[in-house]
Amino acid sequence: MIYEVASLVLLSLSVAFSIVAVEANSLYRSVFGLFGMTATIGVLFMMMSAYYVGVAQLLVYAGGLIALMLIVVSLTAGKEK
Numbered sequence: 001m002i003y004e005v006a007s008l009v010l011l012s013l014s015v016a017f018s019i020v021a022v023e024a025n026s027l028y029r030s031v032f033g034l035f036g037m038t039a040t041i042g043v044l045f046m047m048m049s050a051y052y053v054g055v056a057q058l059l060v061y062a063g064g065l066i067a068l069m070l071i072v073v074s075l076t077a078g079k080e081k
Contacts, residue, residue: 007047014040027073031066038062 014037021033038061045054 003047007044010040010044010047014044028070031069031073034069035062035066038066 017033017036017040019033021030021037024030024033038057042054042057042062045051045057
């Protein structure tokens with residue numbers, strides 16, 4: 001019962017973060033929405049006992065890719081406006 005409720009909460013958070021990533025006016029908010037989505041998906045993988053996939057999701061996507069995107073956005077933020 002608790003597993004199903006936690007799964008539904010994480011899935012709804014993932015959808016909410018996805019909507020934030022797509023609909024945000026700021027590039028920084030979009031990147032943080034993408035971070036929230038990838039982090040919740042990583043936690044969902046861990047809840048399904050796919051620990052290696054969950055850790056890889058958190059390290060590669062939620063960690064490295066988001067850091068790279070933040071660097072790119074900060075370097076090109078002046079050209080956006």
